[in-house]
Amino acid sequence: MMKSGFARMTGVVSVAAVLLSGCTGAGGNEKQGASAGNAGQKVTLKAIMEQVPDSDIVKKMVADFNKENPNIDVNIEMLPYDQIRDKIVTSFLAPSATYDLIVVDNPWMNDFASAGYLEPLEERVKAAGADYNYQDFSAPLRGIGEVNGHTYGIPFYNYALGLIYRKDLFEKQGLKPPSTLAELRQDAKLLTTGDQAGLAMQPQRGYKIFEEWANWLYAAGGAIQDNAGKITLNSPQAREALTQYIQTYKESAPKDSLNWGFDEALRAVSGGKAAMMLSYNWMLPALNDKGGQAGDLAGKFGLAEVPGGKSVLGAWYWSIPANTKNKEQVWSFIKWITSPQHEKQRVIAGGAPVRNSAMDDSEVQQKGFGVEYYKTVKAILKNAAPLGNSLNAEEMVQTVGTELSQAVSGQKSVDQAIADADKEAKDIINAKK
């Protein structure tokens, strides 16, 4: 079996190497003439997407797209998160792309773009004109898709973090959503009674704990990277944030929840076992959905900005792989699905918004989840920053997330974990430059 492990690995590697030598330099320079010549024929685009409700919404909209574009079929393959990145990378390395249309998670953007695997889109965006209104996308979201002065991804949906809390429990105690870390810790402690935890936390090693803790870091006035991209984790603010985080975990998180991630926290909150969680803003409508997971508690949840007001931003992007032959058709679809008009349609159907115009739209507010919700989401998006936006962000995020987890589980002291996280993150970022 160990050998077969190697075989598996080297299999991919050999594919990789053949291609690496084969397509050096050929990266982004496909001839556009070829695809233009195909315009009259029917083309099937193979798309890969994550198995999430937002993808389902897009899938349902494909029929509408086909009414306007009968010659372009979009065949969507949906996979769990763990599998899609490997599949996408394999497709990049293949002589001809397995997938014509891909979605890119924000930590992958810089790596994929810098390696030349993604098609630059700025010319096409410009050609789409004022109607398309690219500036309408929330600014922090646009920032992630732009690497070294080129646009490689168009925002698909956001997963910025907000504070989801039980309105009824807060009212009973006469509380308002916490706006500082101290208030958060205090409220969480106050709401911890019996088998109800104040705050369902997600200290699972890797992305999850970093995603949650970074909100603490922002609230304490710290930052992951400065404007020049230099790692600034070794700061008093970071140590304070981690100390507070651990204290809050000890006082108010559910018992034995060191390995908890998104699913577990959601289960605790929807089952009435926790009063708050820091989670994706679009969990609110799901929780308040009558007949949804929360059962009788539906309608009792509220969404607020995270304490401190600056939250961790996550987002998915539409991108065109450099090695697909059908770039023009793929762009037709991306342009269509992200246009102001269809963004509106997508958001009304329950999709997470990325355009300011959609969040301001009265029809969206009315048919969607109400004025209050979209106002909060817009405010969250306005002041949000991703965990990592440089080369090798994925490795940096995982490494820092491991150090944080070691501090929370008591394997390292706060000072040690912060110092190590800072050093390792610097090594990772610098090694790649």
Add this chain to the structure above:
Amino acid sequence: MRKNKSSGGRRSVSLSLPYEWRMLLPLLIVMVAILAYPLLYSFWISFRNIEITKPHQNQFVGLVQYAKVWQDPAYWNVLKNTFGFVCMAVSMELVLGMILALCLKNMKRYRNVTRAILLTPMFITPIAVGLMFRYLLSTQLGLVPALLHLFGISIDFFSANMALFSLSMIDVWQWTPFMLLMLLAGLENLPEEPYEAARVDGAGSWYILTRITIPLMSPVMIVAVLIRALDAMKVFEYVYAITRGGPGTATETLQYYVYKTGFGYYNLSKASAVAWTVVIFVMIVLILILWRSTRGEQR
């Protein structure tokens, strides 16, 4: 076949190879293609600097990757975790397997049925076992913590101190049957004479076990432990399905580290280097043990 050799070798085209090599050839070709080639290829790239996200970078860097691995504290930590896991799992499997094998051997009725039932865990794919235990042991949903709760016991099976132990117990659950199978076969092949002689001399059952059965069984036990230990070293599925190496780095094992480095961080060369350190280590252990055991037999 019949006359080939005796008739002095009628030569035809492409058959200049000896008969046995010709028969082996198809298998050899397959082995080279799917085993030797990828293995050597991974050896080759462990001396280069190939990264998936850097398509233009592919140079010979000598032992740089190995030096990086050597200096990486994470590598020593995964080695420690892996050996901890192997020791806990295999020793437990050996003891349990031996007890079960002795019981089964003395069983008069329903022996085959019992054996078949005991073997079932082996036939479940490990990733499914991982997921199964992830939910069984989950503090939020799990049956086991809920039952323990009835007795006022509260254990977090995946806390920093417990997680590696819990994973090794899952391995015990799944692979003790393998140990049982090997040891039972060994027990059934033991000669009867020493036992008869011992009984005539009035030896007790504990004496018989420690002075006759275990010494006679030791070659079988060595092989069984070896196979299990090598197999346990490649533990990946439980880690992947349950803890992803956490909390902290408490359950990060070698194979998970290779996976993380190669596929998670795109660094194929470093991943190959790590993998090759394992190959070298395993070779050394194997050669030593086999050399010792053959020397023992010759005496």
